[in-house]
Amino acid sequence: MVKEKTKVSLLYIQRQKKIIEKMIRLYCQKKEGHNSLCPSCIELLDYASKRLDYCPYGKNKPACKRCKIHCYKPEMRLKIQKVMRFAGPRMLIYEPMETLKHWFGK
Numbered sequence: 001m002v003k004e005k006t007k008v009s010l011l012y013i014q015r016q017k018k019i020i021e022k023m024i025r026l027y028c029q030k031k032e033g034h035n036s037l038c039p040s041c042i043e044l045l046d047y048a049s050k051r052l053d054y055c056p057y058g059k060n061k062p063a064c065k066r067c068k069i070h071c072y073k074p075e076m077r078l079k080i081q082k083v084m085r086f087a088g089p090r091m092l093i094y095e096p097m098e099t100l101k102h103w104f105g106k
């Protein structure tokens with residue numbers, strides 16, 4: 001599955017994974033008040049990483065919001081949206097807008 005992806009898009013996916021991990025950690029700590037990731041956030045992180053792995057668009061993918069595939073199942077979508085809404089504005093401090101466009105892009 002990896003073979004048809006270019007190195008660039010693999011790096012891109014790795015970067016996306018790091019960002020999503022940061023956001024989920026931020027959400028779990030600040031919003032839910034856990035010291036370390038709670039089981040449901042671990043599940044979400046795992047799920048989100050897998051979705052990135054399977055995303056057929058690679059680096060050329062549109063923002064997930066506009067993506068036609070809608071690969072998240074409904075309950076994961078809801079949860080990730082909550083995480084985004086909470087962690088998104090806070091992430092601007094750490095990450096350049098460019099990388100966030102993927103998640104919030106309009």
Ligand SMILES: [Zn+2]
Pocket residue numbers: 027028029032034037038039040041
């Ligand atoms: Zn949590």
